[in-house]
Amino acid sequence: MTGASSFIRQQGCDPDVIARSVGLQIADDLPPTLALRLEDYCNLFEEVARQSGRYDTGLAYGQQFQPDQLGLIGYIALTSATLGDALINLAELFPYHQRATQTRLVRMADGFRIEYRITDPLISRRAQDAELTMGMFCNVFRRALGKSWHPDAVWFEHTCQSTAADYAAAFDAPVFFQRGTTALLFSDVGLDVPM
Template structure:
């Protein structure tokens, strides 16, 4: 499907007066600026914006105020529902491609106020979890390449493809603001399965796109990072950083089990996760992880089994994906092992379950 016409998503900029009364401690929030222009974009794609927002539990009055918090789960559900309602499987991809940093509220303004592209990316990576809580973003170097990584840490948000594709588009537009609209990354990586319309992704980013990866990521060359940002202003940058931290109050909290399950999920494409690796990511000793899982009534193998089961149910509905690919992405070295596990979980072979879809 061709991209719909660009829609202006202008979010008002400026100062804010602290944490919104609607925020609750421990809630996984994203600032409503992340949905700037969403109702117009849904309509441009032939959907019913009011219906989508209602089904997702997103108050329409919040969309117009960039500093109000939205529940991250509801936000991701809104994007998935928008794709269904419009019949545009690449809704998030094209929404993200037209999303300019100016529309992203405080975090977008922070990137634009940085003195150089490198400083913009560093601020984006370090402060994005204040804009969107329960999220991990990292900027890391690998030889002459850099990786700008993004993933949601809350495993309770299972369906997140549209969010990942729009976020990578938002990030790419920070580069384009500084380096020109023709800028392209070396490659793009997504943690979700390959969609049936994957050729559009390579066209949108102008680069190879890989699916079923550990995280969502832009891979870029080590060049242009010292280029001046067009609107660089150090004094304004300092104020905006303070405003964002004051507004959100923190990077959110993810329940222990959901955090463990999220890390397991990210490691499955590489095979069966090792407990020591998961414990290290969570900053705890192996025995501490085992004890805390036991408090939840689980063993580590039980936690892995649960993540595999839930993902299998999600992946099976994507009928264009071969069973062998699903088995691989769930960490199984053989299709037969996946089939045995599926029968244990659901009482029938995966082929039979798919035939019922």
């Protein structure tokens, strides 16, 4: 939840009103080690999108969310020897950071994809979470390869939530919806670059 209150204010919403509407209390000064139910986290960002009328909320939050804001899992990625090692660590360890989640690094004929999926069938409102997570994953790449890095393609399980311009600004890559998983697709170029 790092920075969520200030981000919600930037979207033109009152963080306390949003939080109460989904049964939460949030503040930027809460200890970062507090546990939060994944369903509540997803509902929070879905509610921000609904109340603000900005369905690019997940995209915007993910683009500004840096790997060191992920706590221990972010620091493990950032202190990995190479970008490739960081992605392996991120995929293997992310479920320890966030329960009811599956992440996988999958080899394809023309590169790789890092997949992300919420496995809890009771969490149905998850589009904003998926979009912000793909943004966070992109920022791991950008930390090693520079701000201009972009994936080869992005897949989402959900339907399109925003405009083509919003997705282009966030990913600078083709974005596909209603896929079997949410994933970033990328080549193996740069995986040996030090973090």
